[in-house]
Amino acid sequence: MRVLVTGGAGYIGSTAVEIMRHQGFEISVLDDCSTGHADSVPSGVRFIQGSLLNEKEIAEALMGVDAVIHFAGKSLVGESVEKPDLYQRVNVGGTRNLLDGMHTAGVKKIVFSSSAATYGEPAVIPIKENAQTSPTNPYGATKLEIDHMIHAESEIRNIAAVSLRYFNVAGALNCDRGWLSERHNPETHLIPNVLRSSGETPVRIFGGDWPTPDGTCIRDYVHVIDLIDAHIKALNSLELGVHEIYNLGSGDGYSVRQVIAAAARAKGQEIPTIDSPRRTGDPAVLIADISKAKSILGWSPSRGIDEMVSDTLASFN
Numbered sequence: 001m002r003v004l005v006t007g008g009a010g011y012i013g014s015t016a017v018e019i020m021r022h023q024g025f026e027i028s029v030l031d032d033c034s035t036g037h038a039d040s041v042p043s044g045v046r047f048i049q050g051s052l053l054n055e056k057e058i059a060e061a062l063m064g065v066d067a068v069i070h071f072a073g074k075s076l077v078g079e080s081v082e083k084p085d086l087y088q089r090v091n092v093g094g095t096r097n098l099l100d101g102m103h104t105a106g107v108k109k110i111v112f113s114s115s116a117a118t119y120g121e122p123a124v125i126p127i128k129e130n131a132q133t134s135p136t137n138p139y140g141a142t143k144l145e146i147d148h149m150i151h152a153e154s155e156i157r158n159i160a161a162v163s164l165r166y167f168n169v170a171g172a173l174n175c176d177r178g179w180l181s182e183r184h185n186p187e188t189h190l191i192p193n194v195l196r197s198s199g200e201t202p203v204r205i206f207g208g209d210w211p212t213p214d215g216t217c218i219r220d221y222v223h224v225i226d227l228i229d230a231h232i233k234a235l236n237s238l239e240l241g242v243h244e245i246y247n248l249g250s251g252d253g254y255s256v257r258q259v260i261a262a263a264a265r266a267k268g269q270e271i272p273t274i275d276s277p278r279r280t281g282d283p284a285v286l287i288a289d290i291s292k293a294k295s296i297l298g299w300s301p302s303r304g305i306d307e308m309v310s311d312t313l314a315s316f317n
């Protein structure tokens with residue numbers, strides 16, 4: 001199958017490219033390298049360094065393609081609060097351009113990177129796909145708007161679509177080119193920040209008085225290799241005229257202190273921390289119900305928090 005990977009120079013996209021090309025997929029990449037890195041795209045892969053905001057570059061990228069995996073976009077919650085227009089333009093407007101380009105090119109299959117941020121503050125844990133969606137920031141709102149747009153596209157233009165709502169993606173892939181890992185700047189994700197903490201830059205714990213067993217927030221983490229496995233299963237599950245949504249997490253939660261303890265085990269040393277006040281908009285607990293992905297896609301994550309932490313640490317060296 002010939003697959004266009006948008007955002008294929010980013011953290012998750014470049015991992016997908018690497019795994020999928022070794023499984024026999026013929027890959028093209030469209031990425032403007034605004035947060036990704038051209039050197040993450042392997043030589044031999046067709047690479048259009050271009051933008052979702054440019055219809056010609058989209059058309060070029062879609063030439064000869066059977067399906068699209070759409071990772072490209074802006075994904076920093078804090079930045080989205082400061083620049084909601086940018087998130088609207090790139091995430092929503094860019095996806096509109098992509099869907100129109102697919103229509104023109106006759107490409108009818110798409111797997112989209114949605115997010116747990118579409119749910120907002122959950123009323124029930126674990127979170128099912130039919131839970132209420134009430135995003136608490138512009139980033140989550142754009143992901144929800146895109147899910148709705150893709151749903152309409154499946155009805156109106158008969159495309160086959162899956163939205164995968166990731167919880168927290170972590171870990172790294174060791175391949176023949178070395179480690180593919182998170183290279184975000186700024187890095188907002190907990191695991192790399194915990195592993196990089198030092199006496200001068202201790203990791204900040206936002207709130208120690210949450211209604212959780214150790215008082216810190218609980219989140220659901222999924223290894224990036226397991227996540228890509230779900231994308232391949234999603235690609236194979238696509239049906240014309242149908243849009244499905246699946247949560248992707250581990251179905252388990254880890255508190256901030258449990259992640260710090262895992263990092264201390266991996267490094268063999270204490271992790272410097274500093275207590276900070278709660279951040280507004282942070283729910284106490286976010287855990288995915290992944291039973292739909294398990295039963296319909298036949299997907300099951302196999303890597304736990306220790307592997308996510310130790311792979312991330314290994315990728316730094």
Ligand SMILES: NC(=O)c1ccc[n+]([C@@H]2O[C@H](COP(=O)([O-])OP(=O)(O)OC[C@H]3O[C@@H](n4cnc5c(N)ncnc54)[C@H](O)[C@@H]3O)[C@@H](O)[C@H]2O)c1
Pocket residue numbers: 006007008009010011012013030031032033034035036037050051052053070071072073074075090094113114115116165166167168169170184
């Ligand atoms: N990392 C996570 O934990 C997580 C969780 C939920 C959802 N997601 C979603 O997964 C996707 C990938 O996330 P990531 O962590 O790999 O982020 P990333 O920033 O590493 O990758 C995003 C890629 O999109 C590219 N891009 C941005 N704007 C573009 C544009 N206008 N045209 C073309 N390319 C553009 C960037 O250059 C980058 O390579 C994003 O859509 C994100 O919202 C990630």
